[in-house]
Amino acid sequence: MTTDTLGRTNGTPPPDGPDTGGPAVKNPRPRLVVGMAAGQLGLFLALLTPILVSLQLKVQSVVPESDQVTALGIITTTGSVAAMLANPFFGRLSDRTTSRFGRRRPWLVLGMVGLLAGLMIIATADGVAVMTLGFVLASASANAALAAFVATVADNVPEARRGRISGLLGIMQNLAPTAGTWIARYFSDQILLLFLVPSVVGIVLVLGYVLVLPDQPLTEKPAREGFKAVLHTYWVSPKEHPDFAWAFLSRFLLTLANWMFTTFRLIYLQHEMRLTAAEATETLATGVLIYGLCVMGSAQAAGWLSDRLGRRKPFIAVAAVLFGAGMLVLSGSDTIALFYCAEIVLGLGFGTYLGVDLALVIDVLPDPENPSKDLGIFNIAMSAPQIFAPALGALLISVGGGHNYSILLIAASLVCLGGALAILPVRKVR
Template sequence: MSTNEQAAAVWSGHVTDEEQPKAPIIIGVATGVGALLWLAPFMGLNSVLNPAKLAAIMGGAGAEVNNYLAMLGTLGAIVSTITTIIIGALTDITRSRLGRRTPWILAGSLLTAAVMVGLGLVNDRAHLWIFTVLWCLIQTFINMIVAPLIAVIADRTAPKHRGLISSVYAIGYIIGQYGGPVIGGFFMSDKNPGLVNTGYYALAVMMLLSGPVAAILMREKSSLGMPKKKFDGKVFADTFKFPTKGAADLYKALFGKMMINIAVTGFSVYQVFYLTSGMGADQSTAGKYISAMGVATMITAIIFAPLSGPVSDFLKTRKKLVAFSAVLTAIGTIIPFFYREPVSMVWYGVIAGIGAGIFFSVDQALNIEVLPNPENAAKDLGILNFANTGAQILAPVVGAILFNVLGGQYMPILPCLSVIALVGAVLVMMIKKVR
């Protein structure tokens, strides 16, 4: 077998069960740690530090901050949607000594960290346009980490191990998802407002580590021996087009996941305001309960994540578990609406955390199994990532609309988010080719 043939075999885009008798645990660890180190800083900014900084700049929480957050989320997510697909496609055709994915992951961690420092330096209304530009740049650069990192699981995991490896990945993702706001909460203080800026710089250090740590652990092979593609019109179309043949389940998974993420993101984006405006807590108290909720969510999710993936492999079902996780999210989301005390946020964390543990560990396996062509894994997973970026667009917009329609109140948003999560469960159950 020639060098090119060997490289093509290594980079076939998938691994069969026969070729991989043992689970590639190191791939789960590499992608999980990488996810933790990029997602925690992002969530700390998006969920806690950005709302707190903008409220300080604009003179308090209210419609102006809501509208700006909605605009910021919309612009950033539009940029993210486009760049995820483009970057994912480019990694599929990248040829380098470090492999297809590693160069992008390394560059993305460095550039994103630099922009985060820039965000921390914006402290007045006159420079909000800079804040907006920098946030859009973050959405671009962070996808240089996200798109290739997820594709590594598809590249190097056999079908029978996907639930297990997705569970390992999910542990890191969950810690980042819910630990990020916990870290962000430590930098909220009525007595020292400038502490928020310190939070941006601290989280930038975590982001900077994400690429190198993931690259060292996964040790991607060189892709220089892979056949190079002449970048003509046909290759361009094949690389960047949205799949149509045999892709119905991909789009059901996409929109089902998006509905679930809208519910989660809608809760996360406004959690500061649920506590302050909805329940009357001050900033310091809100920060403490956000941290407590994050810990509760993280603990329950971490308990259920490593269990759910192997259970999914054993039962040979993905969509039923993902749909069940959406139901749990809906139940947790509505609790603070009926019990309007700060401690209700912790109860949300417990119940939604169980749902998150199931969702994050099984959903990634479901995503891989609805791909119409594994050779274009990074690009098609980038399309599926629109479920995340679409939620970033729609959750603040839906929240702002509901806030205005419901008489300037935050709490009635919660039942609406519960219904949206249930719609996501129904769409996931409509998937046909995955059990």
Template sequence: MSASEPGLSGRPDRRWLFTFCLAWAGTATALFGPIQILLPNQLEHLAPGDKERALAWVLGAGALLSMIVNPVVGALSDRTVSRSGPRVPWIAGGSLLGLAGLVVLGFARDVVQVAVLWCAVQAALNASWSALSALVPDRIPDRRRGAVAGYVGLSQVVGIAFAALLATVFPGVSGYLACAASLAVLILPLLFAEQRLTRGLGAARRGSDLRTFVAGFWIDPRRFPDFFWAWSTRFLINLSNALALTYTLYFLRDKLHVADAEEGVLLLGGVNLAAIVLSVVLAGYASDRLGRRKVFVIASSLVMAAASAVIAARPSWPVVVACAFVLGIGFGIYTAVDFALITQVLPASDSRAQNMGTLNIANSLPQVLAPAIAAPIVTAGSGYQMLYALSGLVAVGGAILVGRITSVR
């Protein structure tokens, strides 16, 4: 289905792209404000003697649920009939439920309550995330996806940095409320833009019985090997990133003894953002111009691996700041080009959201595994150094696997 096929959408313009980027920034703010600062601080208060395991359990449970929600909502979105198109109901509904969950989450008074509410927030926002992801292959032709993915990646990072700022300036309950308010403000322009594009077009989608619906979640690696290798590459790079970032606040506070760890996270986020701004859009445009994706993914993975290795070898505040910049360069390149690459290996044009949801498991599963892997490592004598070394090795594995893709250069 082309980007302008009747029944799905009109042709997007720069105004639409701007609102699309705002929506990504808002969703990232709502997700990463809690992950970076709010949840670690809340759990440290509720379980001071076992904060690492409590955080691992809460984040892992939320990520496990999101791993299920992503492809299921994607499949439902592909089959949704709505005057607003197949994606808007899920973007709007998921954002509204996620916003409500964030408002309540700040008032949780024990670890179990935090876990239940965070699972609800993760499920809701990942429903929205799944539908948002499908809009790129829905609307953007292959030749422009690198540049668009660059803007999307930049928007996510701006949202993550903004989330750190909000969580630092507004601690505790007020931080959750600030993230919820930001989501509401930033998601609305896209909903109005989608209404404008789909007005009068209808949104008929294919139907299916339950057996066909369930069978659609399995994508045979023998028939679609490039999809499998793209999934595996994304999984490893996201696992590497999650291993490096999950315990950043505790790393600064307990290992490096930074006086104000929250401000340290904010500073690192700013340094990382500056680097990504330099790399993400340029990498997307360069990838489109050259018609090549894999070489950029390989290079970015190796850059990220090198930064993690340096932190493992010389864990100090100046080194971490410098490596945050290097990680930003690598992750900016990766974010732009990987998204474009992945949209080119989707097996079926009429199941884009379902396929993107399956690919997004490669984002969610590392969030389940990383805390479980990291928690026992960081409690060991040289735990954080070992953790960053492992992060670097996993990134190298991603660089190797992307070379197996054959249908994309």
């Protein structure tokens, strides 16, 4: 028998207790776990509903049909740039915040309020420029809250429980778009409520988490930093931290593949299945429900099994292959039934990924004592693909002068395969 780099016997899960890779943390209390799950649900309900449904319907109500794909690409790409820059920046601020309310609470609250303001700007906009401005504010604010939220997991969950908590949070992350699309069924013709209802529910859930969060204030004020240190916020040396770099690349590729299709999911149903906006919204709601149920089951199972086996990498690789296979099924779908079958495969793949992704990331953090900044950098791997995916997706769809979704989906499946291969060189985590 051998031991890994954390001193554990291979095949044996680590004992509950202090995390050897960072600050000592005890098993979280049940109310904290419930609050954490509710906070994840609320954050992503408010963030993902506009991306999946509300924004697309808003664009269709303002922009001529011939320009809708381009307008959607401009809005989401610009917002994704803001998200990419905001996450590590606010993560660093969170690590250094000296508020008497703690390091994380202020940014959770301020981020959700800013997200609501941005969504209200979009809902009342009458042009692409104003919608873009609103989406920039919403994306930056949401990522301020997200950077603080993810850091609370590193702060409060020991290594031996991270797989299970990662799986639970994966369930909540995917329950959010399911809930959001079903909300959209009732407000598809009331744009203001379509943006307002999910965001208000999200704020309430995040505030509930804030109330139970054990967030200790810093005991000493951090030293002042210059402009060079601020720029360092956006950099972790791949040479010094190769495991972090490979994990970053794997998430980048898998997220890219996901958003290449998700951005155009509703329009895909309208074009390929020849559905009206109302029919496509209802079909999407059912498909996302099926997808979400598969994600919830596979995420919890993968997280639990990952903790039991003390392994993360095989689950990431299997997840990427499954997700790529789901894209291939979609590329050949010409009926709603096949669309639902593809959602099952995609859900199983993405759920398996979410079940272990966060646990693996925290295990390879360069500085476990100040996790928010590095987690913010890592979240660039989730936000940066949203910059490229809409433009790349629109380009692939337009190949041949039509709506060529098959090329888009085949390309996405190949990107998934690359994500599976990228996780193999990671050494610190098995």
